[in-house]
Amino acid sequence: MSSAAHERPRTLWEEGHRPGREVVALVVALLLTATVLDLVLSEGLGLFFDLAFVTVCVGAALAVRPSDFFPIGVLPPLAMALVVVLLGFSDRASIARNDDGIVQAVVAGLSRHGIALALGYAACLGLLALRRSFVERHPR
Template identity: 50%
Template sequence: MNQAEAFWEVGREPGRQVVSLGVAVTLTAVSIDVLLVGRLTLFFDLCFMVLCLGLAALVRRRDFYLVALLPPVLLTAVFAFVALVARSAIADPTDSLLQAVVSGVATHGIALFIGYALCLGWLAWRLHREGEADIATELSRELSRPA
């Protein structure tokens, strides 16, 4: 790491660890919000948006694709879990599981959009900052790379 670079400019964490951190922090925000208020509020939305930005800052370059897909998958998976254990936190208690998940995602869609935009924007900025002039070429190379 160059002396002029701050810690958020060059992430070093493996993708799996970043995903685990994302799940843990999201569930912590859900727990705090549900325990204090009984439902998900603006607190959860703000935590999720900041988390998306933080995950994009922490991940190492070769795991960008994993984090680029993470926000919608993370939110949907967490809402499915919440719908199983505390349905009234995201939807009407009489809603079905699928209805509750869709309702939760729709209700918190602005947070998802902003968090996803922050995540993708930060990853694109990091690609550009690291000297990659053609982002499309870099992304196609990353996507075509065997697992």
């Protein structure tokens, strides 16, 4: 019998095979797209962005290859901060009051989306931990 006949199917935990750089670039592109769509559909950054953020964090944790877990593990807070800082400079009223300073607007934007940040980050880290545990127990 060949070894291919005994090979088990890949599980969800083993499917990720994208390089970290590609996943980071995709996450940034998707979050910026979600930001623009949310601002077109509403007056400020809202629930649509929050849901997209959590979904993108989960997707990134499942898409990355095991050797590149670290960049994805630190990505969610950096990605959220990037979006909020960019909006702080370009459209301050979408994340805070229009007369707030840049630092105050960034802090307000991060705090308004803190639940999405916590959920996305927890889901990302949890999935990465599950995947690492699975890969260590079931080496190919």
